[in-house]
Amino acid sequence: MSTQINKTRRQILGHTFYGTAALFLSQLLFQRNLAMAASKANRIIFVYHPDGVVPHRWHTDAVNNLSESLKPLSPFREHLTLFRGLNLHDPRPGSHPEGVDRLLTGTHNASASIDVVLAEALSGQVLYPHIHLGVESNASEGRDRKISRFHGGIAKPAEDDLGRSFQQFFGQSPRNIQDPDYKLLKQSQKDLESLKTKLGSIEAKKLDQHISTVNAMIKRKQGNEAPNNPNPDRPGLCQNPVGPNGRESTLAEKIQRQMLTIVDAMACGLSHVATLQISHHTSERIVETGEGSMRSHEASHNNADVHTKQKILFNQQIAFLANQLKSRKDPLGSGSMLDHTIVCVITEVANGATHTHEDLPFYLLGGKGVINSGTVIDCRGKTTGSLWASLATSLGVPMNGFGDGAGLIDGLLV
Amino acid sequence: MRLVRAWRTRTPAFLIACLVLLLNSCLKPSEKEPDPPTSETPPTDTVPLPLLVDRGAKLYSENCASCHGVNGEGGVAGQLNDQSACLSCGSLESLSEKISSSMPPNNPQICGKDCAEAITAFMSLEFFSDKSRCDDSSRDLGQRALRMLTNREYLHTVRDLFQLGYDFVPATFPPETRVLGFSTNHSQAVATERKMEDWLAAAHNVVNTADLPAVVACDIHQNPRCFLDTFALKVFRRPLTLEEKSAYGKLAAEDGVAMALKAMLISPNFLYRSEIGTETTDGVYQLDSYEVATALSYMFLETTPDAQLLALAASGELLRPEVIKSQAARLMTLPEAKRMTAQFAVEWLQVDKISQSKADPSILSSSLKEDMLNETKAFFNHVAFHEKGLGFADLFSSDVTMINSRLAGYYGLNHPGSDRYEIISLRDDRRGLLGHGSVLVSTSYPDQTSPIRRGLFVRDRILCQKLPDPPPDADVNVPPPNPSLSTRERFARHNADPSCRDCHKLIDAIGFGMESFDEFGRFRAIENGKPIDTAGVLINLENLGANPSVEYAFTGSAELSHLIAESPKAKQCFALQFYRFSRGVSANASEVCGVNKTSARFADGKQSIQDLMIEMTQTSSFLFRR
Structure with missing residues (x-):
């Protein structure tokens, strides 16, 4: 028995009219958004920090009046875009794991996160579609839900090892299709495709991801050149980057090391999308804020002063990242890398003490001429999915919604 | 009709509701009240049972699966596909009430009475009904x-x-x-x-x-x-x-x-x-x-x-x-089988967490941590491969363990004095796995014991009963160590606060019984100058949602271990955990049913651990897939 619909003809016609009008209007808005995003940002870096913030010591209504938590970003006021009224899928309080699950996917359904989707969309232009690094992000079994997700919601672990992170971009053997690895990967690719044909939809997501991984590695062996790499034989030598010294021990030192690797790789045109996951939700990592240092999650519930100090420390690292980007010329355009990069800073809950999912303490840096910066955007209850769609559009990947978020964030794109 | 049968056996009120539903489904459309203009879906009492279940399946998928698992196997939130492991599943009325009043936790208003009844109907049929789960053997197959x-x-x-x-x-x-x-x-x-x-x-x-x-x-x-x-x-x-x-x-x-x-x-x-x-x-x-x-x-x-x-x-x-x-x-x-069983023990009990413990290294060195982990592996294999057929009960009730001289000294036990892991008699309150340093340290904070962690360990790992996370606005602060109070006294507010009590009575009261071991895994009779009180209660051991509840009082870790050793639920859980480990799956409701069937003799205490593991190859789910 199907669901009964007791509606009059007039009601049905009325609904049809409004539906058509809404569709037309939404298309118009979408076209306008596309036109507005004619100039686009070149790259995006997502930076995650755990366990939310102390809202009344974070939020502000003007970039000229930054809160104590945001003070380290003062030198970058004109590059800064703050948000109010931005919600996470559903604004009611939830748990840390729920927040992580929905953070970059914009939905509670098992699906790919925006960084992975953007990496795929922009993969044709680069050798490394997604730079995905972490700082102790895999440190605690059971609390290591990943913010980044493959299709099907499969967790995408970040590379925490500082040396490995650097080596994957700057320690590769010369790119050469005579390299034995090229032949090995080609055979693996053949086997994967054969298996995929045989299995059809069975384990398709697993095999698709495997194929995508092998394809990316093959592509790098084929010698497709990065846009500004002066040395065609070795990727990433354009800036002669210096790797980790092995003495990085504090959280800040490790974060800065991973940030340098990201900036160096992006400066060489190796990738347009990066994600840096700092620790993980309900983190038991002690954040070194001097006297009274505490574990992140413990501070979020027990001590607003220490938690605020921790957030100041995280924002100091973001300022470090911004400085690095600002000090380098953009490889794809005029101005600094910061001008053409969007740094998006996120966390999985708003209020760390009460696990609220509304009025999220996200912010952007950079995206000159594309993102409306130097301001506070009122999102009026829109959800992260709309933010991800807006950022995708700003990168030349037009979307009119992402996850469960419909439409874009009004006033965000220039 | 299977749904009706299942409901009849559990709750007369729902039987009446089902009859009403069935009668309604037989009415001609013209005899029904028209749908309210604002409603997009008809209320449950206008929907035939199969459609109600279908609607419940859709609603479950949209609202519950991301936390409880697509097949109710659990995830962020508790397992639902085993009624005895689910706190709110004691009766279908209580389950429906729980869903409509508080689920999903971040937006309970989106699932009202009709929605909750539909989900309950789906869960009843798909997760709880033995007939649907167990009579059709083709259903307990895993996925290709x-x-x-x-x-x-x-x-x-x-x-x-x-x-x-x-x-x-x-x-x-x-x-x-x-x-x-x-x-x-x-x-x-x-x-x-x-x-x-x-x-x-x-x-x-x-x-x-x-x-x-x-x-x-x-x-x-x-x-x-x-x-x-x-x-x-x-x-x-x-x-x-x-x-x-x-x-x-x-x-x-x-x-x-x-x-x-x-x-x-x-x-x-x-x-x-x-x-x-x-x-x-x-x-x-x-x-x-x-x-x-x-x-x-x-x-x-x-x-x-x-x-x-x-x-x-x-x-x-x-x-x-x-x-x-x-x-x-x-x-x-x-010989290679022993490395598999040892690894199963480690992952089942999650005792490799001990390597991450930040307990004071001047008391608990990394060598001792390794000794403790080795103790658990060696002891598990001692029981699993014992020639005279030791069984599951011995894992918990045994009065011996396998340790080297360093760990024996740490525990205060006699040892012939070598690096070899020897069978050594235990004393005090230390019995079986719950007396292992690896378990005791892994379930403690670096600077204090945790009755909560220890209680949850028993519920989750030993009994496969995953309790829900604290509500979002709960104060989850751990009371800091206080030299004038015992651990039991510091956690007393959980019993005093009604909002905490419902869940914590199922958790803390287990952990209190293990208080004779400190955060370093050492025996203690006194804490902060006060004698340790190891009186504990294990509520609803066999069926988490039982109403009225069934309480098992005990004193000390040894008595708690004895309760677990004799528990059919603990044995069933052990079999399920091994199935998950060996098959690499979370286990859907039908697979849980299949495991319960296969492990029936084991749960009756008539089969050794080795035999259970071998028997797992005789299920249809070993050879067949969907």
Whole structure:
């Protein structure tokens, strides 16, 4: 028995009219958004920090009046875009794991996160579609839900090892299709495709991801050149980057090391999308804020002063990242890398003490001429999915919604 | 009608509701009240049961599955597919009320009474009804799958295939994402670039290190088929297809056997264990004999099939259940089986967390932590492989353990004085696994014990009863150590606060009974100058949601261990945990039912651990897939 619909003809016609009008209007808005995003940002870096913030010591209504938590970003006021009224899928309080699950996917359904989707969309232009690094992000079994997700919601672990992170971009053997690895990967690719044909939809997501991984590695062996790499034989030598010294021990030192690797790789045109996951939700990592240092999650519930100090420390690292980007010329355009990069800073809950999912303490840096910066955007209850769609559009990947978020964030794109 | 039967046995009120629903479904549309203009879906009392269940399935999928698992197997939130493991599932009314009043936690208003009844109907039929779950044996089959080799499986496989020593390490792989505590769960195992780079590096390392002429034992130039028909078969764990023979034969001829082997080691045919099978009847697939050989070998030995298994696979004999059983029994006699059982114990109890413990190293050194972990492995194997047939109960009630002299000194026990792990008699309150330092330290904070962690450990790992997370606005602060109060006194507010009490009475009261062991795993009779009170209560041991509740009072860890040792629920849980570990799945409701059926004799105390593990190969879900 199907669901009964007791509606009059007039009601049905009325609904049809409004539906058509809404569709037309939404298309118009979408076209306008596309036109507005004619100039686009070149790259995006997502930076995650755990366990939310102390809202009344974070939020502000003007970039000229930054809160104590945001003070380290003062030198970058004109590059800064703050948000109010931005919600996470559903604004009611939830748990840390729920927040992580929905953070970059914009939905509670098992699906790919925006960084992975953007990496795929922009993969044709680069050798490394997604730079995905972490700082102790895999440190605690059971609390290591990943913010980044493959299709099907499969967790995408970040590379925490500082040396490995650097080596994957700057320690590769010369790119050469005579390299034995090229032949090995080609055979693996053949086997994967054969298996995929045989299995059809069975384990398709697993095999698709495997194929995508092998394809990316093959592509790098084929010698497709990065846009500004002066040395065609070795990727990433354009800036002669210096790797980790092995003495990085504090959280800040490790974060800065991973940030340098990201900036160096992006400066060489190796990738347009990066994600840096700092620790993980309900983190038991002690954040070194001097006297009274505490574990992140413990501070979020027990001590607003220490938690605020921790957030100041995280924002100091973001300022470090911004400085690095600002000090380098953009490889794809005029101005600094910061001008053409969007740094998006996120966390999985708003209020760390009460696990609220509304009025999220996200912010952007950079995206000159594309993102409306130097301001506070009122999102009026829109959800992260709309933010991800807006950022995708700003990168030349037009979307009119992402996850469960419909439409874009009004006033965000220039 | 199955739903009606299930409801009738549980609650008369719902029987009436079902009858109303059925009567309503027979009414002509014109006799019904029109839908309210604002409602998009009709209320439950206008919907026939099958449609109600369908609606419930959709609502469950949209609102519940992301936390409780698609099949109710649990995840962020508790397991729902076992009624005895679900706090709110004691009756269908209480479940429906719970859903409509507080689910999903972040937006309970979106699921009102009708929605809750539909979900309850779905859960009743799909998760709780023994008839639907257990009578149809085709339903307790797992999904066809490709199972990526775990790090341990990869390591053992290449060592065995290429005759490399036990100290050979081909690469440093990143740790697996564990699901429900198990590294073997293949749902989250994907080939990232890091993983692929590691596999590539490992392939070079393995092939360059091995003595290839001795290992391959074929002259590729004189007899190229020898390599493809023998060693290549071992690598892929099945005969190569013609296409594969052509490709790898060409590679071997042009670039050498080493190159062909490296390519094979990064092929999906090596990196994944196939559990795909061949279709037999509608939607049911039977594993082929090589897939069975592989499944058996990795299940018991964590490595590639040996010559005997491959020979039986080639003959087709391995598809016969009695042959499968005799091979399982054979594999359990091999030394490698003990490393599998030890690893199962570690992951089941999650005691490898001890290595992350930040407890004061001047008291608990890294050597002692390693000793404690080894104690658990050795003791588990002592019980599992005991000649006189020790059983599950001994895991908890045993008055001996297996330790070296260093750990014996730490525990205050006598030891002959060597590095060997010897059988040593226990004293005080220390009995079985709950008295192991690995368990006690892993379930403590660095500076204090945690009745909550210890209680949750018993609920989750030993009884498979996952309790819900605290509500979002709950004060989850741990009371800081206080030199004038005992741990029990510091946690007293959980019992005083009604909002905490409902859940914490199920948790803390277990942990209090284990208070005679401190955060370092040492016995203590006094804490902060006060005698330790080890009175505890284990509420609803067999059925978490039982109403009225059933309370088991006990004093001390030894009595708690005895309760667990005799509990059918604990035995059933043990079987389920082993199923999850060995099959690499979370287990859907039908699989849970299948495990319960298979482990019935074990739960009655009539079967040893070894026999249970072997018996697991006799389920239809071992040989068949959907």
